[in-house]
Amino acid sequence: MKTKPTYIAIEGIDGSGKTVQIAQLLDEISGAGYRCREVSFPQYDGFFGEQIGAMLSGRHSVRADEVDARSMALWYAADRMRTMRNICPDDYDYIILNRYTLANAAYQGSRCKDSTPLEFAKWVFDMEEIEFQLPVPDLYLIFDVSPALSAQNVAAKGYRDYTGDSADVYEKSSSILTDARSLYREFAAMYDSMELLECHENGRMKSPEAIHQAVMDILTQRGLWKR
Numbered sequence: 048m049k050t051k052p053t054y055i056a057i058e059g060i061d062g063s064g065k066t067v068q069i070a071q072l073l074d075e076i077s078g079a080g081y082r083c084r085e086v087s088f089p090q091y092d093g094f095f096g097e098q099i100g101a102m103l104s105g106r107h108s109v110r111a112d113e114v115d116a117r118s119m120a121l122w123y124a125a126d127r128m129r130t131m132r133n134i135c136p137d138d139y140d141y142i143i144l145n146r147y148t149l150a151n152a153a154y155q156g157s158r159c160k161d162s163t164p165l166e167f168a169k170w171v172f173d174m175e176e177i178e179f180q181l182p183v184p185d186l187y188l189i190f191d192v193s194p195a196l197s198a199q200n201v202a203a204k205g206y207r208d209y210t211g212d213s214a215d216v217y218e219k220s221s222s223i224l225t226d227a228r229s230l231y232r233e234f235a236a237m238y239d240s241m242e243l244l245e246c247h248e249n250g251r252m253k254s255p256e257a258i259h260q261a262v263m264d265i266l267t268q269r270g271l272w273k274r
């Protein structure tokens with residue numbers, strides 16, 4: 048008997064196509080008769096996520112690119128704890144996470160001044176997985192795109208409640224995006240439970256269909272998907 052859902056976290060820098068692909072993945076999973084849902088982080092309408100959105104917008108007195116990395120990571124971790132404790136794992140076969148703990152390791156790790164990014168990542172995983180006892184994903188699938196494509200795709204997003212028509216403070220920072228992308232690539236090379244998926248070719252996005260097929264191939268190869 049299945050005891051827990053399969054948790055798949057989709058990661059990557061802003062505008063890497065996570066949300067577009069998760070919609071297709073959910074269609075495929077539910078079409079095959081499995082019970083599934085998406086959980087997206089941060090939860091901008093939640094108690095902690097509302098503050099995160101205000102800090103990301105750049106219009107708050109405290110900005111997300113000025114708060115120290117550990118304090119900022121705590122907000123995101125608290126938002127995850129509040130959200131995940133209200134989800135009953137028995138209700139699902141698959142839970143698809145639109146960003147998760149690894150986003151904290153990559154983005155805040157790229158901003159951290161008091162330790163190396165890898166030491167910081169260990170601190171983040173200890174906080175979220177051990178101290179907060181959050182479920183550990185079966186797979187972190189990291190979408191790789193260049194910062195240039197990221198900027199192009201973010202510009203196509205349009206209005207968002209927390210930041211209006213403008214990009215948020217991390218999306219506006221090419222150094223945060225470049226460093227977070229490098230860290231994602233480093234993590235993918237280091238951990239078996241993480242895998243990089245190149246979503247671009249010759250300076251352009253691969254088609255949504257090609258990326259979806261690659262996602263399903265990876266899940267199949269890892270024994271996480273059987274139609």
Ligand SMILES: Nc1ncnc2c1ncn2[C@@H]1O[C@H](COP(=O)(O)OP(=O)(O)O)[C@@H](O)[C@H]1O
Nearest residue numbers: 061062063064065066067200203252253254255
């Ligand atoms: N494979 C793709 N090819 C072309 N454009 C894409 C592709 N995937 C996403 N986009 C564009 O990028 C924008 C941002 O995608 P989205 O999935 O919201 O990114 P993320 O969730 O990673 O921030 C979309 O609105 C769409 O315009």
Ligand SMILES: Cc1cn([C@H]2C[C@H](O)[C@@H](COP(=O)(O)OP(=O)(O)O)O2)c(=O)[nH]c1=O
Nearest residue numbers: 061062088089123146147150151154155217
């Ligand atoms: C979930 C999460 C996001 N972040 C960062 C990554 C993003 O730049 C920012 C907002 O995430 P997100 O909502 O994915 O951005 P978007 O508005 O494009 O959907 O927060 C962290 O630093 N730590 C985290 O744990």
